[in-house]
Amino acid sequence: MDVLNLYKETGALLEGHFLLRSGRHSPKFLQSTTLLQHPLYAEAVGQAMGELFDTLELDFVIGPAMGGVVLAFVTAKALGVRALFAEKDGQGGMRVREGLTIHPGERFLAVEDVVTTGGSVQQAIRAAEAKGARCVAVGAIVDRSAGRAEFSAPYRSLVQLDFPTYAPETCPLCQRGEPLQEV
Known part of the structure; x- marks a missing residue:
């Protein structure tokens, strides 16, 4: 599957200053x-994600809200397990929403759409x-971390990209006065 092409086809690859x-x-x-x-694209991505992990014995897939909710669902569907999500807890972390059941000892896959630092998926974990x-x-x-994101469990992605990122104080786009868009 050409994931980057799916992003381009749907207008999901943006260029500017973000x-x-x-x-x-x-x-x-x-x-x-x-x-x-797009349900057909989402299902194709979920199927491809499921194929990366189909040898594991899992009880559920979890993703951080909001970006990981649909991905957790389509990946869980492909793997035949439950789909859960974690949401912000108002204290700088995340919690599993009441009503979503997790039993001690269950095994899970954590998913995220795009990993730069891995912070959101770490909170869901x-x-x-x-x-x-x-x-x-x-x-x-x-994976846009260029392989720098570290997790306590094995990590795989459908594609690895190395888009440049900059600290705000050294950003050449800021220095050129390009308007910053929050995403």
Whole structure:
């Protein structure tokens, strides 16, 4: 599957000057919600993600809200397990929403659309582990960390991209006066 082409076809690969959730700036941004709003593309991505992890014994797939909700669902569907999500807890972390059941000892896959630092998916992992579950793998559609994101479980992505990112104080786009877009 040519994941980058799916982003291009759906207008989900943006160019400009973007403030990433990590706080860094980048001239390119992947708007996964634009891609995943198309059910056929979302299912194809979920199937491809499922194939990366189909040898694992899993009880559920979890993703951080909002970006990981659809991805967790389509990946879980491909794997034949439950789909859960973690949401912000109002204290700088995440929690598993009441009504979504996790039993101690359950094994899970954590997924994220795009990993830059891995911070959001790490919070989702901690939320599930706080309920006694065990993360056995981490997956992403796109790894834009250039292999620098580290997790306590094996990590795989459908594609690895190396878009440049900059600290705000050294950003050449800021220095040129290009307007910054929050995403």
